[in-house]
Amino acid sequence: MSPLTADFRVPAGMPVVANLGMGVDSSAYAARWLTDPASRGFDLDQLTFLIAAVGEEYGTTHRLMEECLFPLIARHRIRTVTVARKGHSTAEGYLVLDDTRTPTRLRTRPADEAAAAPVTLGERMLQAGTLPQVSRDRRACSSWIKHFALDSWIKDNVGGAPFVHVIGYSAEEPERSQTDLLKNRGHRRPDFPLQRWGWGRQRCEDFLLETFGRRFVRSCCGFCPFQGTKVGREALVERWAAEPDLALRALLIEHSALVHNERALLFGSTAAYRVVADAGLNDVLAAHQAQLAAQRWAIYEVRRIYWPHSQHGPAKKGQAWRSVRAVATGSLSRMTAELPRAAAAHGGTPVIDRHGITRVPLLTPTAPYPAVEHFLALGPALAADKQRKEFERGWSQVAGPARARAGQPRGPIGLAA
Numbered sequence: 001m002s003p004l005t006a007d008f009r010v011p012a013g014m015p016v017v018a019n020l021g022m023g024v025d026s027s028a029y030a031a032r033w034l035t036d037p038a039s040r041g042f043d044l045d046q047l048t049f050l051i052a053a054v055g056e057e058y059g060t061t062h063r064l065m066e067e068c069l070f071p072l073i074a075r076h077r078i079r080t081v082t083v084a085r086k087g088h089s090t091a092e093g094y095l096v097l098d099d100t101r102t103p104t105r106l107r108t109r110p111a112d113e114a115a116a117a118p119v120t121l122g123e124r125m126l127q128a129g130t131l132p133q134v135s136r137d138r139r140a141c142s143s144w145i146k147h148f149a150l151d152s153w154i155k156d157n158v159g160g161a162p163f164v165h166v167i168g169y170s171a172e173e174p175e176r177s178q179t180d181l182l183k184n185r186g187h188r189r190p191d192f193p194l195q196r197w198g199w200g201r202q203r204c205e206d207f208l209l210e211t212f213g214r215r216f217v218r219s220c221c222g223f224c225p226f227q228g229t230k231v232g233r234e235a236l237v238e239r240w241a242a243e244p245d246l247a248l249r250a251l252l253i254e255h256s257a258l259v260h261n262e263r264a265l266l267f268g269s270t271a272a273y274r275v276v277a278d279a280g281l282n283d284v285l286a287a288h289q290a291q292l293a294a295q296r297w298a299i300y301e302v303r304r305i306y307w308p309h310s311q312h313g314p315a316k317k318g319q320a321w322r323s324v325r326a327v328a329t330g331s332l333s334r335m336t337a338e339l340p341r342a343a344a345a346h347g348g349t350p351v352i353d354r355h356g357i358t359r360v361p362l363l364t365p366t367a368p369y370p371a372v373e374h375f376l377a378l379g380p381a382l383a384a385d386k387q388r389k390e391f392e393r394g395w396s397q398v399a400g401p402a403r404a405r406a407g408q409p410r411g412p413i414g415l416a417a
Contacts, residue, residue, distance in 0.1 A: 008041045009041050009042070010041055010042035010046060010164055012043070012046075013046070014042075014046060014161075014162055014163060014164060015046060015048065015158055015161070015163040015164070016042050016046045016047045016048070016163070016164045016166060017048050017050055017154060017158065017163055017164070017165055017166065018030065018047060018048070018049050018050065018166035019050055019052075019150060019165075019166060019167050019168065020049040020050060020051045020080075021051075021052075021168055021219055022051065022057070022061050022064075022065055022069075022106070022219040023061075023168075023216070023217075023218050023219030023220070024201060024204045024205055024208065024216045024217070024218065024219075025168035025169070025170050025194055025201070025204055026168035027064070027068075027069055027204075027208060027216055028168075028194065028199065028203075028204035028205075028207050028208055028216075029166070029168055029193045029194055029199075030049065030069060030073070031069065031072060031207065031208060031211050031212070032193075032197075032207065033047075033193075034072050034073065034075075034076050034078075035072075035211060039193075039197075042164070044076055044077075044078060047078055047079070048078070048079045048080070048081060049073065049078055049079070049080045049081070050081050050083070050150055050153065050154070051080065051081065051082040051083070051106075052082075052083055052084065052145070052146035052147075052149050052150050053082050053083070053084045053097055053106070053107065053108040053118070054084075054108070054120060054121055054145055054146065054221055055084065055108045055109070055117070055118060055119075055120035055121070055122075056120050056121060056122050056221045056222055056223070056246065056249065057106075057108065057219060057220070057221065058217075058219075058220070058222060058239060058243060058246060059242075059243055060217055060239070060242075060243075061106070061217075061219045062106045064214060064216055064217075065103075065106045066104065066105060066106055067214075068208075068212040068214055068216075069212075070103040070104060070105075070106075073103055074101070074102040074103055074104070077101040077102065078101060079099070079100075079101055080098070080099075080100055080101070080103045081096065081098065081099045081153065082096070082097040082098040082099075082106070082107050083095065083096055083097065083149040083150065083152075083153045084097055084108070084118035084119075084149055085118055085119055085144070085145055085146075085148050085149045086116075086118055086119065087118075087119050088119055088123075088124065088127065090148065093152065094118075094148065094149040094152045094153065095110065095118050095149075096153070097109070097110060097111075097118070098111075119145075120145075121141055121144070121145040121221055122221065122223065122249055122253055124144065124145070125223070125253045125256075125257070126252070126253060126256055126382045126383065127382070127383060127384050128383065128384075128386070129256050129257060129259065129260040129300075129324055129382070129383030130257050130260070130261070130264065131223075131225065131253065131254065131257045131264050131266055132221075132223070132224070132225055141221075160186075160187055161187060162187045162188075162189065163187065163188065163189065164189045164190075164191050165188050165189065165190050165191065166190075166191045166192075166193060167180065167190065167191070167192055168192075168193075168194055169192045169194065169195060170194045170195070170199060170200050170201055170204065171194055171195050171197075171198050171199055171200045171203075172200045172201060173195075174195065177190070177192045177195060204216075217235065217239075218232075218235075221246075222239075222240075222243065222245075222246025222247065222249050222250050223246075223249060223250035223253050223254070223266060223272070225266055225267055225268065227239075227267075228266065228267025228268065228270055228272075228275065229267075233275065236275065237275065237279040237281070240275075240276065240279075240281065240284065241279070241281060241284075244281075244283070244284050244287065247272075247276060247281070247284050248284065248287055248288055248291055250266060250272050251272055251273055251276065251284075251288045251291075252288070252291060252292075252380070252382075253266070254266040254271065254272045254273065255273075255288075255292065255355075255357075255379070255380070256379060256380060256382050256383060258271075258355050258357055259300060259357055259359075259377045259378070259379030259380075259383075260300065260302050260322075260324060260377065260379075260383065261302075262353050262354070262355060262357070262359070271355070273285070273288070273355075276288075292380060293332060295332075295380035295381065295382070296329060296330070296331070296380070296381045297329065297330065297331065297332045297334075297335040297378065297379065297380060297381055298326040298327075298328065298329045298335065298378075298379060298380070298381035299326070299327050299328045299329075299335055299338060299339055299342060299376055299377070299378055300324060300325065300326055300327070300376065300377050300378075300379060300383070301323075301324075301325045301326075301327050301374075301375075301376055302322070302323070302324055302373075302374070302375055302376075302377060303322070303323040303372065303373065303374050303391075303395060303399075304320050304321065304322050304323075304365070304372065304373040304374075305320065305321040305370060305371075305372055305391070305394050305395060305398050305399075306318065306319075306320050306365050306369050306370060306371050306372070306373070307319045307320070307321070307369060307370050308368070308369040308370060309369070314367070314368035314369050314370075315367055315368060315369075316367075316369070317365075317367070317369055317371075318369065321387075321388060321390075321391055321394060322386075322387065323386075323387035323391050323395070324383055324384075324385060324386050324387070325385045325387075326381060326383075326385060327342070327376075328342075329381045335378055336358070336378065339358060339360065339376065339378055342360070342376055343360040343376065346360075346362055346376075347362070348360040348361060348362050348375075348376065357377060357378065357379065358377070358378040359375050359376060359377040359378070360375055360376040360377070361375050362374040362375055362376070363375075363399070370394075370397075370398045371398070372395070372398050372399045374399070
């Protein structure tokens with residue numbers, strides 16, 4: 001189905017499911033609908049607000065929802081459903097954390113404290129030893145943690161019936177709505193009200209300020225990489241200073257990722273720890289060192305295969321396959337003492353990289369591709385062992401000649417756990 005036009009009326013009885021992302025854009029269209037009936041084009045009994053809880057939102061997001069938007073929604077008795085991804089595997093499904101017409105609290109955990117909490121994106125990042133994967137037109141982190149739960153609920157509750165699906169892309173984001181339309185199929189009728197109204201971010205902020213007397217801010221995880229732009233850096237520092245626990249979470253996630261990939265800076269070309277240091281948040285840095293010291297540590301063996309680029313051939317790096325394995329775990333002091341012995345056994349020498357992480361380079365990738373990378377690294381024991389089924393076959397194919405040239409032993413690295 002095509003998107004709605006400026007002059008429209010949703011057929012009576014057709015469900016309207018509106019993704020409420022809790023940030024500036026979606027809060028603006030929700031507030032306008034509830035204060036300006038002529039802006040809607042449907043009856044409120046057709047509307048459901050659908051929220052995907054991530055579990056690591058800023059406290060400001062909770063306060064703005066609970067003190068501003070939720071009272072307005074409750075006054076009009078709009079069904080509001082909060083969902084979350086249940087676990088790391090899609091087979092585990094999703095949880096409904098709240099389903100009410102009078103929302104008062106933003107729930108990111110089950111009301112029953114004894115019930116299992118849903119997985120968070122931060123837990124996913126730490127288990128994988130990586131960072132949120134983003135690009136201009138794709139947010140893999142949102143797809144994993146939010147879209148899965150949202151789409152699953154819609155499938156279970158709307159089924160194959162025609163419905164309007166509302167997303168808060170602003171007038172400044174036409175490429176995002178176009179991407180959505182390209183993927184749209186069947187009974188779903190997408191609507192982008194802010195684009196129909198010509199509302200950009202500033203107009204949304206102004207409207208919310210006029211309506212609630214409060215300045216709304218971006219809703220995101222404390223470690224969201226989109227916060228690190230030059231424009232957003234000042235606001236990021238203010239938020240981290242106000243909520244240091246979320247800054248510490250971001251620093252831990254980045255440190256774990258850097259152990260496995262020294263190019264894994266949270267903000268692309270800028271490290272989160274550098275943002276904290278440059279801002280003079282010395283208490284946060286000290287707390288970060290303390291949280292690292294309190295972890296169980298591991299010596300990780302990391303291997304990568306870089307395949308040739310699918311279009312540009314062996315001169316350019318293409319897809320990478322990664323293998324991560326903890327070859328030993330224990331206290332920081334024990335792992336620090338163990339690493340030189342492992343390095344010597346495999347012809348390597350420990351070095352401290354620019355991030356302060358101790359690693360042992362064993363094979364360094366160079367063109368032409370395919371090529372391999374192999375190193376040991378010392379880090380918190382947070383990432384799980386993982387590799388694809390085909391990895392060893394590919395490694396044997398590519399790494400054999402490289403290891404022979406480097407004079408590296410062919411046997412696997414093994415240490416006492």
